Amino acid sequence: MxxxxxxxxxxxxxxxxxxxxxxxxxxxxxxxxxxxxxxxxxxxxxxxxxxxxxxxxxxxxxxxxxxxxxxxxxxxxxxxxxPDPLGMLNCRDKHACLVRALSQTQFPGFGRGYVPAGGSVKLETEQVAKWGNWHCGENKARVQGEWSAEFSSTLEPFYPGNAVRVVLLGDEVFQIQLTGDDWLKSIHDPTADFMNVDADLAEDTRALAQYFNLPVIANDYVVGEDGEKYLLEVNHIPNVTRFPLLWERYTELVINWCRD
Missing domain, CATH: 3.40.50.20 (Rossmann fold)
Incomplete structure (x- = not known):
């Protein structure tokens, strides 16, 4: 029928x-x-x-x-x-999603912080403040010294290194080198491209996808200059149209799901 x-x-x-x-x-x-x-x-x-x-x-x-x-x-x-609506609901608030993800990932990093709206901090080292619920490099700033938060913000150390995105589409995993002209890296930069998949990051992404019960997920990581890895954020509705290969695999996934 x-x-x-x-x-x-x-x-x-x-x-x-x-x-x-x-x-x-x-x-x-x-x-x-x-x-x-x-x-x-x-x-x-x-x-x-x-x-x-x-x-x-x-x-x-x-x-x-x-x-x-x-x-x-x-x-x-x-x-x-x-995807599963409860999984999307658990990820929709970006800060709450990050807290949940950090409790599960192999690569939580160190020195995370939080500043409520209107609060102030004095930061001895450079950190990245993130606020709001949007992605694509929006609502982020590098901060140091005296800083007042207009919006409730998470804080994380600024990790020098290579920014990558690991995308899970069903059983398949892809890894993308994020690029850009400044410190904000993105899949939308014209030089962003596929790269070899890091087995540890793939395993971590699979585990987080299972935790959130999401068949499609994309995690952004930094691979530090010292080789250490850090989870930056979870994208529960990742872009699947930037690269034709991802759109092709995504389309196959949802069409097969409709036939189940």
Whole structure:
């Protein structure tokens, strides 16, 4: 029997690719749709608006300011959702996600700190302050000496070395060298590219994916100049369109999931 499958958070080119390969009715929303859970059933807005339709499966890919409410609804619904809504909910607050990840990783680093909004610190060594719930190098600053936090911020030592991203897509692991013109490194820099996978980082990423029950995850690490490794952050909804190979593998993963 054909299912109603809802895509949430994909851009139009990706929506068209997925629609061509998914059997059944596909309801796609690039941004968060209206939704409700009623009598054990999930309903979402139709693409054209108006009435809501019952949905059998959800594929979610995006980060939105109020998406935690959707994750709560999806978890209470309990139907097939890719990725797991409880895993996404546990990762949605970036600071809380980091604390959870540091309790599990082999590479927690040292000297982490926290400053509430309006608080001040006097830092003898250079550190990186991070605030907010966005990724891609936003809401970060290198700080030292007297520093006042406008927003609640985590602190971590500035680790000199190479920044890498380890991406897990189902059973496959990829590693990307993050690059950039300054200290902020990213997969979006045109020189970022695939590199050999570090076995220890792959094992760590698999363990964190299992801990959060997420089939797709990307961890950012620094491999220090002394060879030591440090987890920087967990990306529960990583970019899968920057590299064609990742998009190809991601597409295969979600299409096969729809067929299960």
């Amino acid at each position: 054909n299912e109603n499958i809802c895509l949430i958070g994909f851009d139009e080119p990706e929506i068209e690719i997925l629609k061509q390969q998914i059997s059944g009715r596909v309801i796609a929303h690039p941004s968060l749709p209206g939704f409700r859970v009623e009598d054990g059933q999930l309903y979402v807005d139709n693409e054209s608006g108006g009435w809501q339709s019952r949905v059998d499966r959800v594929i979610f890919h995006g980060i939105f300011e109020s998406d935690a409410e959707l994750f709560v609804a999806l978890a209470l619904w309990g139907g097939p959702c890719f």
